[in-house]
Amino acid sequence: MKLVTGASPHLRNDDTTTKVMLDVIIALIPALIGAWYFFGFYAFFLSILGAVAGELIELFIMRGLRKDKTFTPNGSAAITGLLLVMNLSPDVPWWIMIIGLVFALGVAKHAFGGLGMNIFNPALAGRAFLLISFPVYMTTWYSPTLSFSKWIDTQTTATPLALLKEGGISNVNVSYFDLFIGNRAGSIGETSVLLLLIGFIYLVVRKRIKLMIPLTYIGTVFLMSSLFYLINPEKFGSPILHILAGGLILGALFMATDMVTSPMTPKGQAIFGVGCGVMTLMIRYFAGYPEGVSLSILLMNSFVPLIDRYTQPRIFGEVKP
Amino acid sequence: MKLATFKGGVHPPYRKELSKTSAIKVAPLPEKVVIFMQQHAGAPAKVVVEVGQKVKTGQVIGEPNGFISGYVHSPVTGTVTDVKKVSNVIYGVAVEAVTIERTGEDEWELLPHGDPEKFSKEELLDIIKQAGIVGLGGAMFPTHVKLNPPKDKKIDTLIINGAECEPYLTIDHRVMLEKAEDIFAGIEIVKKILEVEKVYIGIEDNKLDAIEHLKKIWSGKVEVVPLKTKYPQGAEKQLIYAITNRKVPRGGLPMDVGVVVQNVSTMIAIKEAVVDGKPLIERGLTLTGEAINTPGNWWVRIGTPISWLIDNLAGGFKENIENVKVLMGGPMMGIPINNLDTPIVKGNNGITTLIPKKEKSTFCIRCSYCVTVCPMGLQPYLLDLLSKKRKFDDAVEIGLLDCIECGSCSYICPAKIEHVKSIKLAKKVYRALRGGRKK
Numbered sequence: 001m002k003l004v005t006g007a008s009p010h011l012r013n014d015d016t017t018t019k020v021m022l023d024v025i026i027a028l029i030p031a032l033i034g035a036w037y038f039f040g041f042y043a044f045f046l047s048i049l050g051a052v053a054g055e056l057i058e059l060f061i062m063r064g065l066r067k068d069k070t071f072t073p074n075g076s077a078a079i080t081g082l083l084l085v086m087n088l089s090p091d092v093p094w095w096i097m098i099i100g101l102v103f104a105l106g107v108a109k110h111a112f113g114g115l116g117m118n119i120f121n122p123a124l125a126g127r128a129f130l131l132i133s134f135p136v137y138m139t140t141w142y143s144p145t146l147s148f149s150k151w152i153d154t155q156t157t158a159t160p161l162a163l164l165k166e167g168g169i170s171n172v173n174v175s176y177f178d179l180f181i182g183n184r185a186g187s188i189g190e191t192s193v194l195l196l197l198i199g200f201i202y203l204v205v206r207k208r209i210k211l212m213i214p215l216t217y218i219g220t221v222f223l224m225s226s227l228f229y230l231i232n233p234e235k236f237g238s239p240i241l242h243i244l245a246g247g248l249i250l251g252a253l254f255m256a257t258d259m260v261t262s263p264m265t266p267k268g269q270a271i272f273g274v275g276c277g278v279m280t281l282m283i284r285y286f287a288g289y290p291e292g293v294s295l296s297i298l299l300m301n302s303f304v305p306l307i308d309r310y311t312q313p314r315i316f317g318e319v320k321p
Numbered sequence: 322m323k324l325a326t327f328k329g330g331v332h333p334p335y336r337k338e339l340s341k342t343s344a345i346k347v348a349p350l351p352e353k354v355v356i357f358m359q360q361h362a363g364a365p366a367k368v369v370v371e372v373g374q375k376v377k378t379g380q381v382i383g384e385p386n387g388f389i390s391g392y393v394h395s396p397v398t399g400t401v402t403d404v405k406k407v408s409n410v411i412y413g414v415a416v417e418a419v420t421i422e423r424t425g426e427d428e429w430e431l432l433p434h435g436d437p438e439k440f441s442k443e444e445l446l447d448i449i450k451q452a453g454i455v456g457l458g459g460a461m462f463p464t465h466v467k468l469n470p471p472k473d474k475k476i477d478t479l480i481i482n483g484a485e486c487e488p489y490l491t492i493d494h495r496v497m498l499e500k501a502e503d504i505f506a507g508i509e510i511v512k513k514i515l516e517v518e519k520v521y522i523g524i525e526d527n528k529l530d531a532i533e534h535l536k537k538i539w540s541g542k543v544e545v546v547p548l549k550t551k552y553p554q555g556a557e558k559q560l561i562y563a564i565t566n567r568k569v570p571r572g573g574l575p576m577d578v579g580v581v582v583q584n585v586s587t588m589i590a591i592k593e594a595v596v597d598g599k600p601l602i603e604r605g606l607t608l609t610g611e612a613i614n615t616p617g618n619w620w621v622r623i624g625t626p627i628s629w630l631i632d633n634l635a636g637g638f639k640e641n642i643e644n645v646k647v648l649m650g651g652p653m654m655g656i657p658i659n660n661l662d663t664p665i666v667k668g669n670n671g672i673t674t675l676i677p678k679k680e681k682s683t684f685c686i687r688c689s690y691c692v693t694v695c696p697m698g699l700q701p702y703l704l705d706l707l708s709k710k711r712k713f714d715d716a717v718e719i720g721l722l723d724c725i726e727c728g729s730c731s732y733i734c735p736a737k738i739e740h741v742k743s744i745k746l747a748k749k750v751y752r753a754l755r756g757g758r759k760k
Contacts, residue, residue, distance in 0.1 A: 004644045004677045005657040007742035009728030011333045011488060011675075015735040017683050074683070116684035116736075210689065264689040264700060315720045316558060316697040317571045 021075030023208045027199035034192040038144035039090035043188050047085045054081025057105045083123035086189020100126035120301045121261045124294045141185040157185045160245035162290040168234045179244035190250040200253040210257050212269035217252040220277025251293035261301045268311035275300045325563040326549035329696040331729045333488050340609045341491040343617040354624030355664040358417040361455045362462045363389030365416050374401045378427040379600050391463045392453035396602035396622035399423040434598030437510045452594035453601045458584035461668035468514050474576040476515050481522040483585045484555030487651025490671040492607045493585050495618045497531040507588025521564050525550040553727040557582050608635045610674030612645045628661035648673040653728045682737040691730035701730035701740040708747035
């Protein structure tokens with residue numbers, strides 16, 4: 001029998017990084033199943049490919065390029081793959097997705113130091129990269145087919161927010177109910193608010209999420225779009241449309257809350273959420289591009305070190321200066 | 322029932338069922354004891370016996386060596402066989418230790434004692450000092466110093482710490498059930514010394530029987546405050562906040578908010594010194610953990626080697642154990658020993674034996690769990706990062722020295738980062754670099 005020493009505490013909980021990642025993957029599954037239903041088998045194929053390729057690319061980077069022979073996959077790259085796919089048009093060629101994924105993992109994640117060190121959400125960085133490189137593929141949208149016959153007859157259409165941008169609120173022809181369940185054009189994983197909420201609730205129950213961010217993000221969008229709605233309902237669209245259409249729910253629940261690239265304290269998370277909300281609507285209203293969620297999150301990601309610095313918690317017993 | 326508590330903290334598996342129903346038994350006398358001259362915060366005591374000398378139970382063998390220091394007594398009647406430096410895991414350095422071989426039953430050498438009423442405040446403090454009493458919760462700060470705050474600090478509240486938030490340990494629970502009268506006698510003495518009226522005892526609500534028992538017998542005398550079961554509920558600053566809503570200022574002491582905190586077991590030691598004349602040579606402790614056969618609570622002599630306790634009281638280690646971690650104290654803040662012959666010291670409230678798990682730490686994923694659980698409102702991930710980068714001044718600015726080393730951050734971390742380890746090291750290095758000067 002051997003006496004073992006070591007640093008206190010001598011009890012650790014049985015949580016691990018891999019378990020955290022696994023919970024996030026589980027939370028994404030309802031929305032993915034919805035995407036397969038709405039956009040067909042190709043969406044299914046793309047998400048499986050994204051997850052598997054993500055892990056393989058990371059394995060290659062860690063073992064091959066970074067010479068870490070002990071590295072074992074932990075699920076974080078699969079999340080990046082899934083999230084990237086969820087942010088793409090349902091008809092994007094698979095090789096474009098792979099290029100985006102290589103950029104996401106190779107540049108946005110590992111060039112910054114790998115897991116935990118990256119400043120930008122890798123999936124969103126990958127999407128932004130593709131948006132610049134392949135603008136046509138990235139902005140061609142399809143009507144949900146509500147069948148598994150995606151390859152047979154597809155019809156290009158515009159997303160609700162693009163319709164709003166083009167011709168005002170009267171141009172939007174989707175009901176709130178369809179927006180809520182996901183029967184509308186859009187990125188693979190963003191359309192079904194209902195299914196995203198189911199996954200989100202799972203994360204809340206498992207205490208895996210920084211709850212402050214979705215609350216302040218969506219809250220800000222709601223308040224600010226209400227204000228603009230009062231000014232000009234025809235041009236700016238209703239607050240409910242802004243919440244249900246576009247990528248807000250996916251972004252607020254699963255992208256902005258990314259542990260690595262969001263602030264550490266509740267106060268910082270609130271600032272981050274409000275910032276994302278304001279930026280999202282500014283882009284939607286005033287920029288040339290109809291959708292502002294991913295760019296606003298990327299922009300706020302870059303402020304996180306600064307936010308962390310100025311929102312340090314009050315130390316117990318510290319007197320207010 | 323609204324339970325008093327603090328912000329942050331964790332819920333480790335408490336595992337108190339291993340020993341909480343086992344009544345305290347008085348251990349037989351060991352054949353040999355080794356007594357460290359440093360069993361208190363402050364300077365080590367000076368040895369006043371020689372090899373070959375016969376000593377009685379309770380006889381002084383070490384005298385204080387400075388203001389914050391203490392008396393050390395022989396726990397048995399016997400012969401001094403060795404005086405030499407022995408590595409002391411508690412303070413991380415080798416200190417003088419006296420080895421005594423027992424020659425027979427106890428022949429006591431007692432302190433002046435009697436009815437606490439007949440002693441003045443100063444005489445009571447002197448008896449406590451003569452008895453070598455230190456805080457028995459684990460920190461081992463000399464009690465006579467703590468009970469004698471500077472004149473400008475007005476103390477209005479005494480808090481008795483019965484929280485026992487460390488997992489596995491049950492000795493405080495048992496003494497509250499079995500020795501409530503002694504505790505109360507100790508409280509009366511401390512009340513007289515501090516000249517306070519308001520006394521609280523804080524107990525976590527996983528010890529409901531103790532809460533009920535003390536509420537019944539101390540009704541109207543001591544306010545029993547049920548606390549939420551949460552680690553580190555028994556940490557001094559957190560306990561004071563939970564009970565009185567007062568926050569000890571950064572870098573300050575409980576006396577800065579008019580409070581003195583004392584552990585339940587310390588009350589017993591004070592009673593035994595003043596009423597019975599017995600110096601602090603024995604105490605209750607919990608022998609527990611998954612690696613021993615019979616966990617339980619025991620009344621043992623200080624200086625008894627841990628190997629003796631495990632063989633004679635705990636039924637030895639279980640069979641077929643490859644690795645074992647033996648801790649002085651509980652699993653959250655206990656100190657692992659590297660030699661089973663290490664003797665127990667005054668602050669030992671338990672010996673916990675664990676079967677260790679191997680865990681590899683990975684990168685911080687900024688989940689912010691550590692920030693959420695830190696009871697001191699610190700950012701452990703950042704302290705860890707700055708410590709590893711040797712940016713000690715920056716770390717101090719964001720609270721390095723405020724860390725109470727409770728280990729909640731390391732406990733909760735999914736990436737298995739050992740925050741407390743690097744924080745402790747950084748504290749040591751920072752203090753060494755500063756050359757021991759105060760800021």
